[in-house]
Amino acid sequence: MSTLLEVSGISVTFDGFRAINNLSFRIGTAEMRAIIGPNGAGKTTFMDIVTGKTRPDEGRVIWGEKSINLLKMNESQIARAGIGRKFQRPTVFEDQTVLENLVMALKKTRTPLSVLGYRRSSDDIDRVEALADEIGLRAELPRKSGELAHGQKQWLEIGMLLAQEPRLLLVDEPAAGMSPAEREHTTALLVEAAKTRAVVVVEHDMEFVRRLNCKVTVFHEGSVLAEGSLDHVTANQHVIDVYLGR
Amino acid sequence: MTKLILIGLRAALFWMMTALVALAQTPIQDLLQTYQTEVAKPSRKSIDTVVDALIASGLPETRQVLFKWQNKDLFQRNEDGLFFFAEDAGNDSYRLIDIATGQSVGEYDRKAVTQLKPNAGVRGVIANALVQFQLTDPDPIKRARGLQAIERNAEPSHLKALRASIDGEDDPTLLARKQRLERILTISYDTDSAARVAAIESFSTDLGVDARAALNPLLATTRKAAPGLPQGQNVAKTLKPGSDDLSRSAAYDLLVEARLAPPLVPLSEQKAALIANIENGQVGGIKLRQLDNDAARARAYATLAGQGLAPPTVTEADIDAALARHVFYDLYTEPDSAVTDAAEKALTSIKTRVGLNQALDLALDGLSLASIYFLAAIGLAITFGVMGVINMAHGEFIMMGAYTGYVVQQFIPNYTVSIIVALPLAFAVTFAAGVAMERLVIRWLYNRPLETLLATFGISIALQQIAKNIFGTQARPLTSPGWLDGALVLNDVVSISYIRIAIFGLSLIFLVLLLFVLNKTRLGLETRAVTQNPRMAASMGINPDKVNMLTFGLGSGIAGIAGVAIGLYAKVTSELGADYIVQSFMTVVVGGVGNIWGTLLGATMIGFLQKGIEWLNPSNTLAAQTYMIIFIIIFIQFRPKGIIALKGRAAGD
Amino acid sequence: MQKPFFIRNPSVMIFVALLAAFTIGVTILSQGFGIDVISTSMVKTLGKTLCLCLIALAMDLVWGYTGILSLGHFAFFGLGGYMVGMWLMYERTKAIVVNSLAEAPLPPTPNEIREGIGTQIFGVVGGAEIPPIWVFADSLTMQLALVVLIPGILAFVFGWLAFRSRVTGVYLSILTQAMTLALALYLFQNDSGLRGNNGLSGLQNIPGAEGVPQSELSVYFLWASALALGLGYVLAAWIVGGKFGSVIRGIxxxxxxxRFLGYHVESYKLFIFTVTAIIAAIAGALYYPQAGIINPAEMAPIASIYLAVWVAIGGRGRLYGAVIGAGFVSLVSTWFTGGQAPDIPLGFYTVKWVDWWLVLLGLSFVLVTLFAPKGIGGLFDLISGRIAPNRHGADLGPGMGSLREQEAEK
Structure with a gap:
């Protein structure tokens, strides 16, 4: 399995506080990975760095077969290169319909002029409707996304991620605030997605992580503490000390 | 017969008496008699000889004679032309007093004497001559006055008198002044080249305006053109026509002026000549309607010139040839090259020092402007920086403060007392206005900065118009107390007005005060707590409403005080605040939001920058402001969060 | 497949129809072409109001839809006016100069004409030279091109600098305000080449149309303004109607x-900023020939804030709201400041509206911001029964500040 993303030796400091400390991480092209760790372990900052929101003080972030340096790119370029991100809180455009949200996310040329001249083709509509089916929002397409329930917004956001057709999905706490049934649906969506692309899930909920049934990386104080199957890491004494033991 | 003899005797006696009197003339009278006509009927032309002779005589009465003469108190006895002082003896008669002895020589009818009435020009010359006597006057005040007169209007004759007076001077201040003046007069009037050079060199580190005023004329030049460089004259430099110093046309004009070349015929004269020679709708064989371009007109004129109807034009080749035949040079008015060289050197050295001092002066100016911006912006730094509320009416609060000062002065005529009353009152008024605004408007709009901006802008236009309706559109004066008038003068280049020092002091006080309030007091702690996390603060028992209200009031109150300070040196109008609002925001933004030190740095930078740009382009303060804003826009490119930026997650990404 | 543009946007059809009806109505009632019910000056006022509606539309695009509270769009408006004003003033002065020189014994040379024009135009600022920036002033085509180019380039450069450094929100507003101030101060100088605070005047006289009376010219300009507004409205509706509109509302x-969806936000902002600057400039180019005079005071920062006021009162985030706001406020303002509004005697004091109108405007603006954030346009929601999503007091979402709870356009 070839490597899709390789992060090596990154560090970042905020006003003297070392949020990420010599962290290295890699993931393959079609792989599911869960990241766990206590609050302040650097999970969100790690995602910020990969998506270009935060610049690390040192280290390298290498992407894809052509080994592109992501640190030289801005957020939108990274997104277009194939990294999609879902935030902790659902961030959909509440003022716009589900359809508009999904159309905006569809993988298309993103320059202002081409967007200005864009007309929805029947292919695009089909694609959106297929996605809506997948995330269970087919009936909600003409509704304003602000009117959706919390879980539906989460799905819509996952749907938007999928519409982007990224090669790597970064998902921050997708199951937060969901009912058990909704969680199951979310798990299914992510597992399905991981068949064709890399998916990184940050999650606190061990049950959810267990259901994902994938390799787990444990972050602590800005570095990787342990890596392996969930059973393997939960047996690790360090992990128990810093995280699970508490 | 006896009668005849008697008459003869009497006549002889009289003759003898007059002869005796005449023989007994005093030296001063003799001298005056030598110049009898000039003294009796002085004119601007003749007066100098008389005055010079009087002074040269060194007679002790000279001073008094000149003084009385100047004051129209010198009289001439008609019968023998002798000069006397006089007193009014009543009954239309004068009691004449001998100049040398001070003794009365009897009373004379006013018809028997002539009062000398020199005209104003002559009196001026006399006064100038009298100055040197003042230099040795026992009264130091009079000596000082004499010195002042020379400083203002020096003459070659003063130099000698001044030198003579230095030895006897016992007052150290006056002595220093005299010595300085002596050196200045030496530069201008001494005949000895070495002495002048020495005097010039003594001033090479001096910043005084008087020294520069004495040195500059030495370097005055006149521009000349001649077939060859003159020998034995003090040439400053030779010039090449067509260079930056001397354009071709200016060089040619010099030649024309020196009658070394024929004058050019300007286009307007050519046109006049063409018009004067219109015949049958033609000039010089060319039809009038074809003369709508310069080439055709030139041809027509050439024809006219060929016919001798107009002076010939000078061609470019003529000009070049004429320029090549002559040299052009600047000639010093001062013939002595040693003196001009020394002056050149001294002035260069002075200029360097003046430049340094001007930089210092500029820095002081910048500092005072910075303190004004700081005062205007510091209130904003609290409301905008600490609370995140953008208050477009801040400028109007400044205006309210200024008008408060004006109103107080209407009731309290003593300016000192009124300012002391106005400062706290302005704070109270704008504090109340700020609290009212926070309660009524802003608290509904927290977290919606753009709408706060617009709502407070609405308040701003309303307040401005209300002020206009109450106080009218004309500027109202806010007069500063007398002790704030004037300036602190360090030397002839550097000075700073007391009012600016006061504003500087005021802003320092507020800097310290605010740092104290925000960092050391309960209110400051609560403000920061509420700013960072209102819900958490509320759960800790802090009342965010109260804290917001007080903080906003504080920021607004300071605007009021800034208003009084600004009103003291600017006119109070309803637009006063609007003039400062953009700069104030710039100050806060450039400095970095949320930090008093940032505001200080921002104000300093903007103040110095503006003064610096004004210095580069002194004629145009509008352009200076334009360039400053452009600079700020570019600056923000490099430091989008200001000079002092909050970093990391706290910065609110 | 998408339905045709006009069917998707019925409000555009309604707007264009109303605008056409308005224009025809005014023409019929005008002095120049109709039954002389509306005076020429009133026709001009209406024509100018249409131009203000057009710039309000631009403001709505940039603020209501993209969330950039620009306090600088009046600078572009003024620049547009200056560009067209240069041609108007130059050509008219040229006609006058040529006329007066025709009396001279010799026919004038091109140089003499230029000097004459220079003295005529720049005598007030103590100059006679025609500054280099007037190089194209004799060409209508070039100056019209400059109407678009100069504000466009200025907006592009400024926007590029500002957006590139990620200046947003209030900071950006202050920065745009500073830009306007800088421009106004620059133009206030006598040596700016645009006659300092005298500005350009006599713009109501159109060279080449000396025979046409003002009563007719005013109607032509009304038509031109209405056409520009109509086209501007359709363009704006087209921009915001599709995916582009989705993206900018997302921004x-x-x-x-x-940004994380892969859109280069800065390019979009820059695009909208520049396009709206150009629309504003075109509005200005149509406005000032009707106003007759332009000077730097028109570009003072306060003018741009008024623009924001109009859009806010009309209801931002909806195109017709901006038009209504600009039309309503500027016409009411004309009524109040023109002295037509009756004074209110209070016994001890008489409220003269000329003095108190601004106070009323300022306070009503505060009230609108506080109590009717949807502005006048919000009334249409009442009619159509549109209901915004109810969040039961939940947070406004991550874009706190830029988005009011119900700011939707459709």
Whole structure:
């Protein structure tokens, strides 16, 4: 399995506080990975760095077969290169319909002029409707996304991620605030997605992580503490000390 | 017969008496008699000889004679032309007093004497001559006055008198002044080249305006053109026509002026000549309607010139040839090259020092402007920086403060007392206005900065118009107390007005005060707590409403005080605040939001920058402001969060 | 497949129809072509109001839809006016100069004409030379091109600098305000080449149309303004109606999210900023020949804030709201400041509206911001029964500040 993303030796400091400390991480092209760790372990900052929101003080972030340096790119370029991100809180455009949200996310040329001249083709509509089916929002397409329930917004956001057709999905706490049934649906969506692309899930909920049934990386104080199957890491004494033991 | 003899005797006696009197003339009278006509009927032309002779005589009465003469108190006895002082003896008669002895020589009818009435020009010359006597006057005040007169209007004759007076001077201040003046007069009037050079060199580190005023004329030049460089004259430099110093046309004009070349015929004269020679709708064989371009007109004129109807034009080749035949040079008015060289050197050295001092002066100016911006912006730094509320009416609060000062002065005529009353009152008024605004408007709009901006802008236009309706559109004066008038003068280049020092002091006080309030007091702690996390603060028992209200009031109150300070040196109008609002925001933004030190740095930078740009382009303060804003826009490119930026997650990404 | 543009946007059809009806109505009632019910000056006022509606439309695009509260769009408006004013003033002065020189014994040379024009135009600022920036002033085509180019380039450069450094929100507003101030101050100088605070005048006289009376010219300009507004409205509706509109509203509500979707937010902002600057400039180019005079005071920062006031009162985030706001406020303002509004005697004091109108405007603006954030346009929601999503007091979402709870356009 070839490597899709390789992060090596990154560090970042905020006003003297070392949020990420010599962290290295890699993931393959079609792989599911869960990241766990206590609050302040650097999970969100790690995602910020990969998506270009935060610049690390040192280290390298290498992407894809052509080994592109992501640190030289801005957020939108990274997104277009194939990294999609879902935030902790659902961030959909509440003022716009589900359809508009999904159309905006569809993988298309993103320059202002081409967007200005864009007309929805029947292919695009089909694609959106297929996605809506997948995330269970087919009936909600003409509704304003602000009117959706919390879980539906989460799905819509996952749907938007999928519409982007990224090669790597970064998902921050997708199951937060969901009912058990909704969680199951979310798990299914992510597992399905991981068949064709890399998916990184940050999650606190061990049950959810267990259901994902994938390799787990444990972050602590800005570095990787342990890596392996969930059973393997939960047996690790360090992990128990810093995280699970508490 | 006896009668005849008697008459003869009497006549002889009289003759003898007059002869005796005449023989007994005093030296001063003799001298005056030598110049009898000039003294009796002085004119601007003749007066100098008389005055010079009087002074040269060194007679002790000279001073008094000149003084009385100047004051129209010198009289001439008609019968023998002798000069006397006089007193009014009543009954239309004068009691004449001998100049040398001070003794009365009897009373004379006013018809028997002539009062000398020199005209104003002559009196001026006399006064100038009298100055040197003042230099040795026992009264130091009079000596000082004499010195002042020379400083203002020096003459070659003063130099000698001044030198003579230095030895006897016992007052150290006056002595220093005299010595300085002596050196200045030496530069201008001494005949000895070495002495002048020495005097010039003594001033090479001096910043005084008087020294520069004495040195500059030495370097005055006149521009000349001649077939060859003159020998034995003090040439400053030779010039090449067509260079930056001397354009071709200016060089040619010099030649024309020196009658070394024929004058050019300007286009307007050519046109006049063409018009004067219109015949049958033609000039010089060319039809009038074809003369709508310069080439055709030139041809027509050439024809006219060929016919001798107009002076010939000078061609470019003529000009070049004429320029090549002559040299052009600047000639010093001062013939002595040693003196001009020394002056050149001294002035260069002075200029360097003046430049340094001007930089210092500029820095002081910048500092005072910075303190004004700081005062205007510091209130904003609290409301905008600490609370995140953008208050477009801040400028109007400044205006309210200024008008408060004006109103107080209407009731309290003593300016000192009124300012002391106005400062706290302005704070109270704008504090109340700020609290009212926070309660009524802003608290509904927290977290919606753009709408706060617009709502407070609405308040701003309303307040401005209300002020206009109450106080009218004309500027109202806010007069500063007398002790704030004037300036602190360090030397002839550097000075700073007391009012600016006061504003500087005021802003320092507020800097310290605010740092104290925000960092050391309960209110400051609560403000920061509420700013960072209102819900958490509320759960800790802090009342965010109260804290917001007080903080906003504080920021607004300071605007009021800034208003009084600004009103003291600017006119109070309803637009006063609007003039400062953009700069104030710039100050806060450039400095970095949320930090008093940032505001200080921002104000300093903007103040110095503006003064610096004004210095580069002194004629145009509008352009200076334009360039400053452009600079700020570019600056923000490099430091989008200001000079002092909050970093990391706290910065609110 | 998408339905045709006009069917998707019925409001555009309604607007264009109303605008056409308005224009025809005014023409019929005008002095120049109709039954002389509306005076020429009133026709001019209406024509100018249409131009103000057009710039309000631009403001709505940039603020209501993209969330950039620009306090600088009146600078572009003024620049547009200056560009067209240069041609108007130059050509008219040229006609006058040529006329007066025709009396001279010799026919004038081109140089003499230029000097004459220079003295005529720049005598007030103590100059006679025609500054280099007037190089194209004798060409209508070039000056019309400059109407678009100069404000466009200025907006592009400024926007590029500002957006590139990620200046947003209030900071950006202050920065745009500073830009306007800088421009106004620059133009206030006598040596700016645009006659300092005298500005350009006599713009109501159109060279080449000396025979046409003002009563007719005013109607022509009304038509031109209405056409520009109509086209501007259709263009704006087209921009915001499609996916582009989706993206810019997304930028308004959550810039970072749009960025992570792979859109280069800065380009979009720059595009909208520049396009609206150009629309503003065109509005200005039509406005000032009707106003007759332009000077730097028109570009003072306060003018741009008024623009924001109009859009806010009309209801931002909806195109017709901006038009209504600009039309309503500027006409009411004309009524109040023109002295037509009756004074209110209070016994001890008489409220003269000329003095108190601004106070009323300022306070009503505060009230609108506080109590009717949807502005006048919100009334249409009442009619159509549109209901915004109810969040039961939940947070406004990540874009706090830029998005009011119900700011939707459709």
């Amino acid at each position: 308004r509500d959550d810039e970072a999210r749009v």
